[in-house]
Amino acid sequence: MTSSQTSQNLSFVLEGIHKVKFEDRPVPELKNPHDVLINVKYTGICGSDVHYWEHGSIGNFVVKEPMVLGHESAGVITQVGSAVTSLKVGDRVAMEPGICCRRCPPCKSGKYNLCENMEFAATPPFDGTLAKYYVLPEDFCYKLPESMSLQEGALMEPLSVAVHIVRQARVSPGQSVVVFGAGPVGLLCCAVAKAFGATKVVVVDIQQSRLDFAKEYVTPLTFVPGKVAATENAERMRQEHGLGVGADVAIDASGAEPSVHTGIHVLRNGGTYVQGGMGRSEIQFPIMAACSKELTLRGSFRYGSGDYKLAVELVSTGRVNVKKLITGTVKFEEAESAFKDVKQGKGIKTLIAGIDV
Ligand SMILES: [Zn+2]
Ligand SMILES: [Zn+2]
DSSP: OOHHHHSSSEEEEEEETTEEEEEEOOOOOOOSTTEEEEEEEEEEOOHHHHHHHHHSEETTEEOOSOEEOOOEEEEEEEEEOTTOOSOOTTOEEEEOOEEOOSOSHHHHTTOGGGOTTOEETTBTTBOOSOBSEEEEEGGGEEEOOTTSOHHHHHTHHHHHHHHHHHHHTTOOTTOEEEEEOOSHHHHHHHHHHHHTTOSEEEEEOSOHHHHHHHHHHTOSEEEOOOSSOHHHHHHHHHHHTTOTTOEEEEEEOSOOHHHHHHHHHHEEEEEEEEEOOOOOSOOOOOHHHHHHTTOEEEEOOSOOTTHHHHHHHHHHTTSSOOGGGEEEEEOGGGHHHHHHHHHTTOSSEEEEEOOOO
């Protein structure tokens, strides 16, 4: 028996920039009768986890106290609170890792992802899910159908991000959609846009290897921007991919300034632009084109009402494949090596296995 298995609640903790440790913490208690205790089985690594590991902060969120990393997880219920009715011990669930207050104006208006008092996993000061156990309210757990694996369950987090973005874009049947960034979220945006009925999906990236993967995975239409003005790239994309006067929808899942520019310029008059990627907090912006084309511009942040539910249904009904995105799994004890792989751009999605009870 290894030490990790005999641990109470071994956790992968970020102490400072590039400083991580394994710490055996107490098993978290159920604080509310609606809470459940979950034995975490798989956790994906996200750009934000790597960013905290590398820089110790994202925008205003600064890691001041040691914090457990990870927020893309699935696991098995090991304990349920006295008021829990929807789950039982042994159920396999995808874990939605942000708990809203349910009382503030955004929560009460139905947009709980914009909660003023959000407690989100691995966003300081809240601990993440890279631990043996994690506690969530029952309604933030989504039971996986028999046909879905726990590995696929861990991918419900980035898929929910993509579902939210595509919903923000109001993608409808027959539309053309351009997605900037062929990382996990960009690829999933392409897949969800197709599931929503988009008939033409173009994916843009500066790395040919990522586009080769995208071709296999989701769409034959790819585009490598040249080192020219955004208007020129937009014009070439319209011609090469038959976008006519412009695309109906542009989604940025890269956070790169040139993508934002090309996204605005590739849209038709009256098109919709959604910002999903997070890059530099301030950029130059082609505001005149946005104004004169009367574009609809929307942000997208995490996921809200119904997004996780739809993510599970898209996979269980075969409309979106997340298995193909899983390019490696490492043991819990090797968590740090997985961060290094992601940093170096190895593979698409690396999962960290949990610690069995
Ligand atoms: Zn994430
Ligand atoms: Zn709230």
